[in-house]
Amino acid sequence: MTAPNELAERFGTPSFVYDLDRVARARDDLFAALPAEFEVFYAAKANPHPELLNELRTGGCRAEISSVGELDAVLQAGFAGEQILYTGPGKTTEELTEALTRGVRLFSTESLGDLRRVGETALRLGVTADCLIRVNNATGAAATSIRMTGVPSQFGFDSETLPDLAADLREVPGTNIAGLHFFPLSNAKDEASLIAEFRHTIAMAAGLQKALGVTFRLVDIGGGFAAPYAVQGERPVYGTLRAALGETLDEHFPGWRDGAPRIACESGRYLVAxxxxxxxxxxxxxxxxxxxxxxxxxxxxxxxxxxxxxxxxxxxxxxxxxxxxxxxxxxxxxxxxxxxxxxxxxxxxxxxxxxxxxxxxxxxxxxxxxxxxxxxxxxxxxxxxxxxxxxxxxxxxxxxxxxxxxxx
The missing domain is CATH 2.40.37.10 (Lyase, Ornithine Decarboxylase; Chain A, domain 1)
Known part of the structure; x- marks a missing residue:
């Protein structure tokens, strides 16, 4: 890479320098750490710069967004509507209308009211939205990382309430319950913590599939991949994660290798930090x-x-x-x-x-x-x-x- 002092002289400071070769290396390392059947969503909030989005798209990533601004960014970077997952607790009717009109069909929903708003908007537009039920797990496995669930939150359905909502979830017009979305962990301290959390999530997903009486087509098990942020350090490369995930999924979702269900995860900082x-x-x-x-x-x-x-x-x-x-x-x-x-x-x-x-x-x-x-x-x-x-x-x-x- 060109020396920092040369770039500073040419373009001034403050300035950010992004190295696309390092983006590609992180993307390849993440795909190598996961079973080959996995899909990877890039969380655009980590960095929506168009060059970085394009680099990740051409390497096989899908896009996870939570605003129409991010929708503009990922579409301009070449993502198609069917490659996008729209998330967030405050999706308005206007936002949903724009997303559905521009080809997005996959949404993560945080509550029954959120699910119904997606369905009402889809019905008005004459389409059907595939919806993931985001789950706020009551329990977790990793004790040393940044927990994202298990407390009262605007994010996700509380896991203990979902079985009682099964009929209501299945009967929302304009929607199909496509599967589940988890995000229980951020920046896992080590690979053992990450594996433990993913195992717990996969077991939880299998139990909820039975309780809800729905055959899932997609299960997004979230992220938690670590990377140093504004400090010295090296991004970890995960050597045992692929085998551990395959073993756990074989136990709980025997048809996953044939896409029943498809399995996805998501990452932001790991891919670009x-x-x-x-x-x-x-x-x-x-x-x-x-x-x-x-x-x-x-x-x-x-x-x-x-x-x-x-x-x-x-x-x-x-x-x-x-x-x-x-x-x-x-x-x-x-x-x-x-x-x-x-x-x-x-x-x-x-x-x-x-x-x-x-x-x-x-x-x-x-x-x-x-x-x-x-x-x-x-x-x-x-x-x-x-x-x-x-x-x-x-x-x-x-x-x-x-x-x-x-x-x-």
Whole structure:
């Protein structure tokens, strides 16, 4: 890949650099870790950049979306409607109308009301929607990872209530119950935890198939594939997952190898996180009452809009080249007029304005997960490379449009 300092000189900072070769490597590693019969949905929320979407599509991924904006992105990247799974707890009639009109037929539904809204919209358009029932498991198997279920939530049907809803679910006009959708885990700590959770999910799915009296055509067992995020580290390669999944599915769904049911999983950060590097420059160095601040041109408007939720900070920021330091710990502040614009505290870095710093593993949850419009600062450049070739350079622009009245 072209050296970061050369890219920074050409395109400025802050900027994200995405390496398509690393996207392809992650995609191939994930497919190799799964049984050959598996389908893989890419969660577009991780990074909806069109070049990354296209790379994943051409390598066999399908798309998982949860808005009409993401629908636009994946269709423009070449995905067909039948390759898309539409998810989310707040699907409006208007969104559903647009999705169905543009060819989407597969939806994950979170509640009986959500299922009925999908059915009503499909009936009005003269089509039938295939619906997955998203399940909020009451129990799980992995004890050391980020749990996504087992608590009250806007996501999914509580697993313990589903058997009593069986008749209601089967009788919603405009829909076919195609199967189940699970997402019990995020960023599994290790392969053993991931396997344990998938085994638990598959057993749960088999029990629910019997309880609901429906022959499933598709079971999406979710994700949980790990990847370092804005810190140093290597994306894991799973060596025993394929055999473990095959063994468990043979036990609970004997016809799965022939597509009865089809089995899918989904991933976001695993597929794109290690493809990205954030380039940022030290703008100013400030000492205040015994605390040093390195003020960067990248803050939570560029990377880390979810930091207030504890999702990002602290990042690992490093000098592009080996530069001496006076040993003074510093907080890394962004350029925004808020004390919340901090990316890290007590880090040892060079203290000269103009230094180029890099944030590794920054290919997921970057610009589109950040406070891009806050204070009106320009969005970072997004540079896509393959080997030493720059494929594209783009920047998100926000344009106000008027539905009533006119511009001054």
């Amino acid at each position: 290690d493809s990205g590097t954030l380039l940022t420059t030290v703008v100013n160095v400030k000492d205040s009452r015994g605390q040093r601040y390195l003020v960067l041109d990248a803050g939570i408007n560029t990377f880390g809009g979810m930091s207030g939720l504890g999702r990002i900070m602290p990042v690992n920021v490093e000098p592009h080249e080996s530069v001496g330091t006076d040993g003074t710990p510093a907080s890394l502040a962004g350029p925004l007029c808020t004390p919340g614009d901090l990316l890290a505290r007590n880090v040892f870095l060079p203290s000269e304005a103009g230094d180029l710093l890099t944030v590794p593993n920054a290919g997921s949850y970057g610009p589109t997960a950040s406070l891009l419009m806050f204070l009106g600062r320009p969005a970072p450049a997004e540079v896509v490379v393959r080997a030493d070739t720059v494929v594209s350079v783009s920047r998100i622009q926000h344009i106000r449009t008027y539905e009533h009245g006119q511009a001054l």
